Amino acid sequence: MLADWLPQWQQALGILHKRDIQTAAARLGAYVSRGGWVEAVRLGDDCAAIPDGEGYLLLAAEGMWPTLVQEDPWFAGWCSVLVNVSDIYAMGGRPIAVVDALWSDDPDHSAELWAGMRAASQVFDVPIVGGHSNHHSPYQALSVAILGRSRHLITSFDAQPGEVLVLAVNLAGKPHPRYPFWDAATQADPALLRRQLALLPQLAASGLCKAGKDVSMGGILGTTLMLLETSGVGAVLDLDAIPRPTTLAFDTWMLSFPSYGFLLSVPPEQVPALTDHFASAEITCAAIGEVTPGQHLRLRSQGHEVSFWDFTQKKLTGFGCAGN
Numbered sequence: 444m445l446a447d448w449l450p451q452w453q454q455a456l457g458i459l460h461k462r463d464i465q466t467a468a469a470r471l472g473a474y475v476s477r478g479g480w481v482e483a484v485r486l487g488d489d490c491a492a493i494p495d496g497e498g499y500l501l502l503a504a505e506g507m508w509p510t511l512v513q514e515d516p517w518f519a520g521w522c523s524v525l526v527n528v529s530d531i532y533a534m535g536g537r538p539i540a541v542v543d544a545l546w547s548d549d550p551d552h553s554a555e556l557w558a559g560m561r562a563a564s565q566v567f568d569v570p571i572v573g574g575h576s577n578h579h580s581p582y583q584a585l586s587v588a589i590l591g592r593s594r595h596l597i598t599s600f601d602a603q604p605g606e607v608l609v610l611a612v613n614l615a616g617k618p619h620p621r622y623p624f625w626d627a628a629t630q631a632d633p634a635l636l637r638r639q640l641a642l643l644p645q646l647a648a649s650g651l652c653k654a655g656k657d658v659s660m661g662g663i664l665g666t667t668l669m670l671l672e673t674s675g676v677g678a679v680l681d682l683d684a685i686p687r688p689t690t691l692a693f694d695t696w697m698l699s700f701p702s703y704g705f706l707l708s709v710p711p712e713q714v715p716a717l718t719d720h721f722a723s724a725e726i727t728c729a730a731i732g733e734v735t736p737g738q739h740l741r742l743r744s745q746g747h748e749v750s751f752w753d754f755t756q757k758k759l760t761g762f763g764c765a766g767n
Contacts, residue, residue: 445682445742445744445745445747445749448694448697449742449749449751451694452664452694452697452698452751453751453752455661455664455665455698457623457660457661457662457665457698458661458664458665458668458698458759460660460661461661461665461668461669461759461760462758462759462760464759464760464761464762465758465760465761467761468486468487468758468760468761468762469761471486472486473485473486473487473762473763474486485598485600486762487599487600487669487672487673487760487762487763488534488598488599488600488673489503489530489531489533489534489599489656489657490502490503490530490531490533490534490536490589490591491503492534492593492596492598495592497594498592498593498594498595499536499592499593499594499596500590500591500592501530501531501534501536501589501590501591501592501593502588502589502590502591503527503530503531503588503589503591504527504586504587504588504589505523505526505527505530505586505587505588506584506585506586507519507522507523507584507585507586507587508660509582509583509584510622511622512556512583512584512585513583514621515621515622516552516553516555516556516559516583517555517556517558517559517562518559518619518624518629519556519559519585520555520556520557520558520559520560520561520562520563520585521559521560521562521563521628521629522559522563522624522700523543523556523559523560523563523585523586523587524541524559524560524563524564524567524569524571524587525563525567525628525702526659526700527541527587527588527589528563528567528569528589528640529640529657529659529703530589530657531589531591531593532640532641532643532644532657533597533643533655533656533657533705534591534593534596534597534598534647535593535594535595535596535597535643535644535646535647535648536591536592536593536644537591537592537593537641537644538567538569538589538590538591539569539589539590539591539592540569540570540571540572540589540590541564541569541570541571541572541587541588541589541590542571542572542573542574542587542588543560543571543574543575543585543586543587543588544574544575544584544585544586544587544588545557545574545575545576545577545584545585545586546577546580546582546583546584546585547577547578547580547583547584548578548579548580548581548582548583549578549583550578552583553576553578553583556585560587565633566628566633566636566637567633567636567637567640568637569589574587593644593647594644594647594648595644595647595648595650596647596653597643597646597647597652597653597654597655597707598653598654598655599654599655599656599669599670599673599674599763600654600673600674600763601653601654601674601708602654602655602670602671602674602676602708602734603654603674603676603708603734604676604677604734604735604736605710605711605733605734606654606708606709606710606711606733606734607708607709607710607711607714607730607732607733607734608667608678608680608706608707608708608730608731608732608733608734609706609707609708609709609714609717609718609728609729609730609731610658610663610685610686610704610705610706610707610728610729610731611642611703611704611705611707611717611721611726611727611728612658612686612701612703612704612705612726612727612728613627613628613631613639613701613702613703613704613725613726613727614627614686614687614688614727615627615631615725616628616630616631616688616701616702617630617690618688618690618691618695618699623660623662623695623698623699623700624699624700624702625688625691625696625699625700625701625702626702627701627702627703628702628703635724635725636703638724639703639724639725639726640703642720642721642723642724642726643705645720646707646717646720649720651709651713651716651717651720652707652708652709652713652717654670654674654707654708654709655670655705655706655707655708656669656670656705656706657704657705657706658700658701658704658705658706659700660700661698662696662697662698662699662700662701663680663685663696663697663698663704663706663731664680664697664698664751665698665759666704666706667680667706667732667740668740668752668759669759669760670706670708671734671738671740671754672754672758672759672760672762672763673762673763674708674734674763675738675763676734676735676736676737676738677734677735677736677737677738677739677740677741677754678732678733678734678735678740678741679732679733679735679740679741679742679743679748680731680732680740680741680742680743680751681731681732681743681744682697682742682743682744683743683744683745684729684730684731684732685697685729685731686727686729686731703726708734714730738753738754738755739752739753739754740752
């Protein structure tokens with residue numbers, strides 16, 4: 444079974460989209476610096492963490508998958524806010540506001556995008572404060588940017604060999620009928636969703652975790668690769684230990700966007716406290732692998748272990764320490 448999944452996962456659209464980021468990495472390098480900033484801003488994290496006083500301004504943006512924008516505009520609008528909010532919380536921050544850029548040839552279609560964005564804005568208590576709209580476009584497109592703030596960072600640059608990879612995920616949802624999305628948010632209690640997200644800045648402030656990423660498009664596999672690449676480390680992922688919904692095929696789950704999912708790298712002794720922390724808000728949390736020296740991701744299942752990715756041979760995004 445593992446051998447059957449390997450080529451399917453390596454060529455999945457979510458993974459290929461991550462490789463598109465190489466065009467930015469090749470032109471921007473690994474960091475940027477500007478007079479007046481206390482330190483350089485590293486590129487390749489969930490957000491740009493810009494030093495600001497005693498903390499950081501967090502800045503991020505997401506362009507939505509065109510197929511989703513065209514065929515399910517309400518859900519695309521919802522997700523455009525959700526994925527940005529998730530990026531802020533993934534770095535131990537709290538969101539301040541979002542702006543959008545919307546292109547459409549049909550005001551009725553854009554109305555659905557707006558309805559989804561407004562619904563998510565209210566649920567996550569993040570205002571939409573401006574942006575750009577164009578109703579004379581030959582195509583439908585949506586991009587949303589977000590600003591947040593953090594005092595204590597969780598970053599994808601700090602995973603260390605010997606640490607444990609932990610997945611925190613909300614399994615109380617349902618699969619999207621057409622796309623690789625696990626919807627654990629649109630029908631959930633807004634107060635509970637906000638409490639679940641607030642666990643991340645609480646975690647950062649406690650010092651229990653300093654390294655991690657949100658599980659984005661590309662799913663658990665794509666997110667693991669990005670974390671390893673930016674940290675310049677390898678890992679062994681135990682597929683049999685990964686929490687999963689019973690209503691979704693495992694090979695699909697590994698590449699799905701889970702609505703609420705965070706991959707964290709922590710010292711082994713912190714795992715019990717981490718599990719308790721997430722359980723307090725009905726989030727499943729489990730150790731799913733270990734960080735290793737080197738630049739390989741290996742997958743283990745039912746006593747078998749195979750190489751999934753070798754950064755010495757192939758980049759993913761091109762950001763960070765690993766790869767050629």
